[in-house]
Each structure stands twice: as C-alpha cells, then as structure tokens.
Amino acid sequence: MRKQITYFLLSLQQGKNNKMSVTDAAILEGHNDKVWHVAWHPNGKTLASCSSDKTIRIWAKEGEKWVCKTVLDDGHTRTIRSVSWSPCGKYMASASFDATGHENEIKSVAWSSSGSFLATCSRDKSVWVWGVGEDQEYECLSVIPSHTQDVKKVVFHPNENILVSASYDNTINVYKEDYDDDWSVVETLEGHQSTVWSIAFNSRGDRLASCSDDATVRIWQRYLPGNKEGITTKGDNPTWKCVCTLSGLHNRTIYDISWCNLTDDIATACGDDYIRIFREHKNSQGEPIFDLILSVPEAHSEDVNTVSWNPVVPGILASGSDDGTVKIWDFSVLS
C-alpha cells in the first residue's frame, strides 16, 4: 500500500512538470456567478452549463471560437445545480434548488441510457425515478428514501437500467428496477469517510469511480454472480467492490469526476482549483493501479465544480468553476 502511495506522489511531481498553460483552454465567459455543472450534448458539439445566476447557457463553436448560443433564464428561480441531455439529444433536464416535486433543493438529474427514465435527487434524502407517461408527461415511478442525508448525485449505468446515487451520508447506493415499475436499492457501497460528491461509470459499465469530500477517489469493480475471482454476490445481483483508492493526491474536496468513454481516462474537479487526470496503469494486474498523468494547477481561479469529457472527440474536457467561467481543454496530446 505504501509503495502505491509513493508512486502516486511521484507521478504527481511528474504531473507538475507537465503543467499546461491556461491559454491552452478556451475560456467561456458569461455566467455571473458560480458554475455548478456542465453537460455535453450527445453529438459532442454543444455544451450546456448551469449556474447560481439561475441561467443555463448553451455553448457551441463558431469557426474556431466557442460562443454562447442561448441563455435559458426563465425556467428557475434559484441556483441551477445540474443539467442533463436526453440520449436522443432532443431534451434537456435541469435541476434547481427551487425544487419541484421534491420537498427540497434538487441536486442532480440524470437520464437513463434508454431515455425512458429520468432520476432526480434532493436534500430531502430521497431519489425519485420518473418515466414518460401516456400523455408525454413525466410521471413519478418511484420515490426511494434511500439515504439518511441529502443526496448529491444520481447517475445511470451506460447501458443497463441501473441507477447509482451518492450522498452526504458518505455512501453510494445502487438501484435496479423492481417488479411493478418500482425501483429499489440492491447494494450500498461504503468506504468514503465523508460526503460522496459525484460518481461516474466507465463506458462498459463494469467500473464506477466516486469522489468525495475526504479528498479521495475510489474505483469500484462490478462482480457478476459466479465470478471467477470468487467474490460473493447476493442472489442474482452483481456486487460492487472497491478495488482502488486514490488518496494523498487531492488537497481538498473533490466535487466531480468524469470517466471518458473514448480514452478511458478519468478527470477530477477539485476544491484546490486543480483539474487532474488519471489513467489506468498498463501493466496493472489484479487490482488496478491508476496513475496521475496530469495535474493542472490553477485550472480555474476558484474551486473547480465540474468536469466532463466530450463524448465524441477524444481528449476534449469541459470544466466549470466558482469563478463563473466554463473552460474547454484540449488534452488530446496526452493520448
């Protein structure tokens, strides 16, 4: 274990040598308060960002320049915390502290890969799953009071009807669709020592990365029933096990994590103003080892709240910060 940590510190040093200059990023200015979340359109050409200024901005390239195409400012009366595009790209869902349905601030919203479900989570400790009703309206399918504290993030599995939530209660819950349209918790992942802020699946959906206020990243591996590693599973359900903890590399709360479905690299957004990029060690056998391949200090001038890999163009990363800016980074040189 010690060896691993030393190794990571070394690669951190290396990362510092790779320091990129801020001019490498396109800076998207327009929001006049904290930017909480950014989300790429499935076509990879458009980006949505949301902010404490109660607006959503839609950004796209004009020639070589990123410009703000639209400002959506009439939907919400409070901070907009999260945005999510439907897989078909026709709809966008946004979650705001002004809360509809939930008792309280909504923290996150996510579409399922099939586009048939939407999940929201809130400070009221519950996760709600919605479906498209007969009249094309969203109908609440399930209200799951699954956490003991507020729920920070919901994410669907990339190709199955599995939902995952992260909470202030330090845990991650895994849900699946029950009979009768209901959803229920099948497993609770414990390990983080403080609030779990965000979670991200890899493209195959057999791994999950989580980031926390405890300044660590954990990688969870899925084991199916009858797996050759001999990990016990419960009934027909797979089980998730933490196979890697990245500690000592972040100096503050890690607010967001994004796992690239093209390069398999992991990016983190941290309260120490850094963006960091991790890649699985090629020769890792058994439990995986992740190297810190790049650190970007002062990626923003304040906390970095969100990072998101472009789903189409490898190496393009969008980030948003308390400093009110959105940045688009080109890390394609890394590959």
Next chain:
Amino acid sequence: MTTVERLDNINPLVFEKAENRITTDSDWDDLIYDPFDAREIFDLIRNINDPEHPLSLEELNVVEESKCEVDDSNSDVSVLFTPTIPHCSMASLIGLSIKLQLLRTLPSRFKVTVKITPGTHASEEAVNKQLADKERVAAALENPHLLQVINRCLNPKLRNRS
C-alpha cells in the same frame, strides 16, 4: 462591559473587547504588500452579532483572535468559533454568518474554513460538515428568511432599525 437583560433563560458571560488594531506607517504604504494576518481576519468577524443576544461574537467570546489563522501565500483562512453552550441551537447559524462574512469580504482566491472549537459543542462534527458543504451553504444563502437573519447579524445597525 455591557450588561444584559434579555428574555433568554441563559445569561451569557460577557467578555472584554480587544483594543483597536495599532496601525503602522507601512500599513498605509501601497507599495508594500501586506499579507493578511490573523488580526485582520478577526477584525472582519468580531463585530458580527449573536443571532439572539444584542452582543457581538467577540463579547461572547465566540470568536477570538487566537483562533483565526491565515496563510496568505496559500490563500487559506481558518476560523474556529466557540458556541456559548454545548447544545446551542444557533451554532450552525453563527458559523454560517462567520463564513458568509469572510466570503463577502476576503478576495475570492481564499479558501475559507469555519469550524467549531474542538470539544465545545454536542453536534460539533455535524455542524462542521454542514458548514464545509458549499452546496448546502449556497442553498441556505438563497433562503430569504435565513439571509435576513444573517444580514442582521453581519450588520447590527439593521437589527436596531427593525
């Protein structure tokens, strides 16, 4: 010393206020960079009013200069505050006031940590976690009722007017 005659069933101890900061010539010299020091942080928060008593946090010994720390080069500010009683229900509100005051007055590069002095509150860990959660803080500051109370704490003149 101010005397208190208030409805609250607990009579808080009232402490002596600190002297004003002694300014030096270099303080006024724009060519010399003065890093933020603990006293400056203390000065920013000492006059915050208690939500319930017409007394400042300094007079109630909730904040002390010795419990303010600043690392200017790393843009780090840390404040410990001491609730007057171990199950003071106002602890998270006081913490929020201190945090907001520092966020409003310090340059945005600073990372501000506000915590309860270890061992002085029954829900210390919970309150610390709440204060450290910027999403919770942001949501709280959008609550007009809460913001009104905090603004009164931060600006005692507003309270007198009401």
Next chain:
Amino acid sequence: MLGGFSSGLKLTDLNDFITPSQECIKPVQIPNKNKTKDKGLIEIEGSSLQPEETYEKAKITLNDCLACSGCITSAEVVLVNQQSLEQFSKVLNENSHLSDEDKSVIVLSVSTQSVLSIAARYNLTPQEGLEKIVGYFKSVGVDYVFDVNFARCFSLIEAQKEFAKRYRNSENDSSLVFPLLASSCPGWVCYAEKTHGSFILPYISKTRSPQQVMGSILKDYWSKKLLLKPNKLYHATLMPCFDKKLEASREEFYNSDFDTNEVDCVITSVEVEQLFEKDGIDVNTIPCMPLDTEFSMCQTLLSHDGSGSGGFAHHVFIYAAKHLFDIEEIDLNWKTLRNNDMLELTLEVNGEKVLRFAIANGFRNIQNLVQKIKRNKCPYHYVEIMACPSGCLNGGAQIRPNDGRTSKELVQYLESIYKQLPKITSQNEQRINELYSEWLENDDNDIQQKLYTTYKEITQNVNPLGIKW
C-alpha cells in the same frame, strides 16, 4: 422506529442531523411550578456535555408537532412517550389499582388489518388471532374490545353521501371540486396539509376515518349511556400504522370540556409483537375470548368489500352508480394502470364516462395525482388515497416478515386472507340504524359534527432562527 410511519411523512422531515432538543422551534415557556397537571406532555432531552447545569426541559405535545411545518417525524420521540404500548400499559396498571368508583372503563378498538398481521405472525387463523388479541388485552385490564369495522360502516355511509351530494351539486356550485379525495389515511392528510395546503384542502373528503368515528361513538354516545364522563372512558385503538397516532392527536378530536381525546392512545401491530417478545408471552397460552358486540358487527372477524384499506372507492362507486344513475348491475373490474398501486374503475352511460374512480396507493402515485390535479388534468371523480404502497394491509406499523418471506409476499398473503374473510353485506345493519336515530337523531347538524371533521393548511414557519438549512 421511524419505519412505523408512511413514506410521505418521512419525506417531509428535513431534520438533517440535529436532535429534537436543538431544532424544535416551539417557543420555550417558563413553566408554572404549581401547574395542576402536565398530561400528555413529554420531555425532550438533548445530550449534554455539562451535566452540572440543569435547565428546565422543553416540553412539547404531539399537537404542537402537528401544528408546525417543521420536523413531523421528529415527533417520533414524542409519540413513543405519549402514544405507546408502554403508556397504555401504564394506564391499565394504574387503573387496576383504583377503587371501583374511580376506575375508568377501558376500551380497545381493533382494526382488521392489525388482526391479520398479528395472526400471520403467530400462524393463527384470523378468527383465532382476533380472539387471542381480545383474550390478551382483557387479561391485562381492558374491559371491552370492539371491531373498527363497525365504525367503518358509518364512514362508508357518510363518504357515499358526501360524494353523491357533491356530484349532484357541483353543476351549480363551482367550489365543489373533483376528484373527491378519501381522507381515512392520516399520512396522506398530514402530507397534504403541510405540503399542498389550501390548494388541496377543498378536494379532501371531510368524512371522519373509522378510527375517529369509533372515538366519536364511544366518547359522545356510549359514555352518556354508561353515565360516565368522557374522560372516564379510556379509548385505545389497535392500528396498522403510526400515522394513526398523529390522527388521534389532532385538535379536531380533542374535547376541551373534559380534557380528553376521542382516541386516547393508538397502539400498532408491530408494538404488540414487540410486547409479546419483550415479555416472553407464548401466544398459545393466551386464552381465546370473543369480541364484545355492543359496537362490533358480530363476534366473527369480518371485512368490507373492496380494497384492503377499507374499500372506500368500491363502496362509493356502487352507491353512486345506484343513486346517481340508477344502475345496479355494474362491472367492478378495477383496471391496473402504470403499476399495481394505481387502479381505475369507470362507469359509462351512453358512451360517456360518468364515473371515473381511482385507487392510488403509495407516495409515488400520490405525487402524480397531485401534480395532475394542479395541472387541471386529473380525470377522476373520486380517489381512494393511501400513503402506503398496497394500502393499509401494508401499513407502516404492520409486523415485518420473519419467516423468510419478502415484505411483498407477506402483503400479498394478507391481501388474500383479507379477501377470504366473511364480508359485511350491508352497512344498514340494524344496530347502525339504531345509532343513527338514537345518537344522531338523523339530524344533519349532529351528523356533521360527529361524523365529519375539518382540515387546515399548515403554513411554513417563519421563525428564521429555526430554519434548517
């Protein structure tokens, strides 16, 4: 312990981590030392790092909790002290030591749902379960045990009348809105009052729930017959849900003249199980005793047709078809909608859907229903709403399976047993008609007062010092 509540109530609890003593926003009053009694008051204690300092403990009643938009489920602490089996046992014990003329008459009204839950837990037939419950409680000092079905007949009759009246008068009175929403589930009512307030209240049926009708019968009618003051008739109920404790504590059901609630104490299925476990009671050794018949349908355990929650939608539908459209031959096939907890039944006359009824159980369906009403897109005339998925047979305080069955399997089993019980064929049974004439004198004002209730909006507290953030 929180499990005893319905899910809707749990959601309204925003008490993140602060214990009740710290967050309760009820203004503290300086207690008067010579105050005659503190009945129904409980103490809330917080952990203290300074045991040498003792302050007066703040006291709050359940009614304070109900009137507050704050932490409804923090009222759990209050409930446990004020409305619990321990409290009931204490009353029984104290009563047994009083002289005959000072003794209260102690009544327990049992719900069919609780009986079935307890019978299933101890592998008894429903009838055995009922008789064991009667036997046990009589052995510890209860004087009479009645069957809540008796009171439900009144609730159903009034729900039917209320609906038919609204349907007839709605053309000329725009304040009469649809759907009429059943109100026998206190979890739903509490959620509606706190979350949707004045908007939703006009939709809620004012008919009292069976529990509160029973309270009315016993405290208003029977106490007079027995020449007792209402506060000398102690009335407890055995219910499938913790939310019923909240209902019993509502100020609408408090008689200030005699300082008594119509239901003094609500105990639940799961508490009976806990008591049997704690006291090591072997259910086999409990003698079977029959139900008292003054306010029971008969000595046999019966149920009403329709849902396991008491069949409100079923009965109102049949009544409305007959009395509004003169149709007696109707197809009572409930159609399952999006899930098993959302059912629909319609009556068509000349191709027009003249009656559209629904059963909506569980919070998710309540949520959708309320949203539909708000958007003016709700097509129903009447909806039977229960906060718990599967309704009252799956009440929050029913006994959890302990034999490897899943909760869902147990509920399905209880539903099948409930359906097999002999049915109450007519509400207009002789004894009930007698009460209508003798007690209520068939007078609308009396009926209104004794079989109906009111609701009120719980407004957000504006004590900013109490805001949980």
